[in-house]
Amino acid sequence: MTASDISDKHRFLAQGNVYLPHIMIIEKIIEETPGVKTFHFNFKDEQIRDEFTFESGQFGEYSVFGVGEAPFCISSSPTRGDHLEFTLQRVGKVTNALHRLGVGAEIGFRGPYGNSFPIDLLQGKNLIFVGGGIGLAPLRSLIWNVLDNRDKYGDVQIIYGARSPADLCFRYDLDAWGDDKTVDVITTVDRQESRVQSPVSRVEAGNSRLQSQESRVGAGDSRLQTADSRLLREGFVPQVLEQVAPSAENAMAIVCGPPIMIRFTFPVLGKLGFTPEQMITTLEKRMKCGIGKCGRCNIGDIYVCRDGPVFTYAQIKRFISSEH
Template sequence: MTDYNIYLPYLVAIEKITEEAPGVKTFRLKFKNDEDARRFSFKAGQFAEYSVFGEGECTFCIASSPTRDGYVECTFREAGKVTSALAKLEEGETMGFRGPFGNTFPLDAWKGKNLLFIAGGIALPPMRCVIWNVLDTRENFKDVSILYGAKSVADLVYKDELKAWDERPDVKLVTTVDPGGETPDWKGAIGFVPSVLEKMNPSAENTIAIVCGPPVMIKFTFPVLDKLGFKPEQIYTTLENRMKCGVGKCGRCNVGKMYVCKDGPVFSRVALEALPAEY
């Protein structure tokens, strides 16, 4: 076991690049080594470290579903040093991938329940992983609803998949954009996620709500869920913090005594409420 270097990434090739929104791209990555591909497995909710050799590593959740074999996908916004370098890579180029790290969404425990996904902006990618996982094992779950909001129509990611979800009879999709972010032909809702959620008025009965978004969205969404009757144990989210190692050693991602890289990134609201305000 000590023979294995936890800092050595897998080599992966960029098989496909999708431009999702301004500054936002999705990479489909394939393992260069068949043995790596065979050995690799992950579960919905986990994250990884993505390398650009010569620039460094950056952290995001795995955006593809474990039910889709043979590749992993990540979606990122160009922001810092490494994501900017990542955005310059082209299809066919080689990069590094280290993972999977962290805990997972408790999908087994959610069997037989209604699932309500609530996402904002660039926080849909971590949720997309679990959405496809659920849709690929659709028989295990009851009603599936997705509420997704972004600043503007252009900022909505996975536009093709939103269309596919919208067309499915077994998914209820509501998309919304912030006031002023709509286009003339926009058919979705206009308004912030919390208020659109309130109008959706989903039943809390036998339902799990999975919430991912910027802190301000989370802050205003939780009270709405409270009002709708969701108890803390029915609500899940993912946290992000600055990370380097991914395995609880480098010392920066802890929130109190809990490490986002080991104890998270998935936290139930019960666990979240036990954390100090340090994220």
């Protein structure tokens, strides 16, 4: 690590203390699925708001004061918008507290931490994004980043799956990417039946578009609709990937999803001719400090917060079977 890297890492410290959070204001909340929300948020301190920069793939530590801190990636793209976004599933103490907050509430944020997607390595390549469930959040930051610099990349294919139609996140993005003629979007669900009363027929008939973000929120059953010409497939992500069979030539696959999906996706990519160096993923661990000190996020000698969260399969291969 060079001195400039280090000073770079220290750019956005509150009061020079790496553990002190910045106070952030929630500006908008989007309910992605019944258990997943995306928060648009911004620095309360306007100077930092102007100076803050990050890269796709980096994460932060978010806190509800009095409840605790938890790590999430920044799900928005550095190429877009005057605010930041993060997306989280309601699963534990901190995420439950975050889900209860409304627009205008204050949260704590430290970051950005970790490495980022290797943009230099991805440019000029055909990109295959493989996402599952809320794992689309970090990919989404990169996808928008790529699409905002479209001429620097080759073909872009997105294979995204969720458990059921109701569990598909970022429908407004899937919709927008589907509309983009330079992007091939394949959406799949493990099963068509949804936990919510599912309009399976409508999904199969594909007779209506994914609804726009505004009308979708709170629209109940009617949001279980998919794009017109884009068939919602049925099947697990690795299976669909195998059927779609993207070429490994001059390609990079970027994978993020639940550990079980990642575990089954790498072998499929291998079968399709992708080398471990051509497979990229971003990992999630219980990163308490985010800065390589608290000790718990390691896979072997690799600390996900310090050395990742973005890795090539080649880097984590020897440990992945037993600890991820």
